[in-house]
Amino acid sequence: MTSHPASRRPGAAAHVLPIPERVVLDDGATIALHTDDCGATIVEVSGLAAGPWADALALELLALGPDVRLVIDLRGATLVNPAGLCEVLDELVAAGDDPHRLCLVCDRLSALVLLRRHGATEQVAVFASPSDALQAVLLEEEGYGDGWAPQPHAHP
Numbered sequence: 001m002t003s004h005p006a007s008r009r010p011g012a013a014a015h016v017l018p019i020p021e022r023v024v025l026d027d028g029a030t031i032a033l034h035t036d037d038c039g040a041t042i043v044e045v046s047g048l049a050a051g052p053w054a055d056a057l058a059l060e061l062l063a064l065g066p067d068v069r070l071v072i073d074l075r076g077a078t079l080v081n082p083a084g085l086c087e088v089l090d091e092l093v094a095a096g097d098d099p100h101r102l103c104l105v106c107d108r109l110s111a112l113v114l115l116r117r118h119g120a121t122e123q124v125a126v127f128a129s130p131s132d133a134l135q136a137v138l139l140e141e142e143g144y145g146d147g148w149a150p151q152p153h154a155h156p
Contacts, residue, residue, distance in 0.1 A: 029046065029047035029049060031056060032046070036130070043057070044073045055084070069102070073105040074106045079110075082120060100147055100149050106126055121151070123150060
């Protein structure tokens, strides 16, 4: 069994992207961006995810470019209506060459149900933690698993 260098280990120390690290929205929600040593951009959404947050999220993420791997972490967000998020996912999938370049992180059952009802699990993979998402990428690179391919029936 071979070991990966520490720089490829999921959850390893992150560094700041050359874009604003944290965006605070009018409704108090925040969007924080950083990149993991695996090269994926972790986007942490926190606060009440309602109102204009999806538009601000779309602007920030589309500005990163079409080839960036994105982990959208919703664990700190109170997801009220995921319709705006699903529109953002549509835009991001359409903007890139690889539809499996982004995933969601969500660990609350109520939010998972909302995401499934709005079709988000049909668009992107959903994981319980950023480490799980990054581990899936590393396993796929080694020939195991589907990486960030959507698993529409994996969650309630």
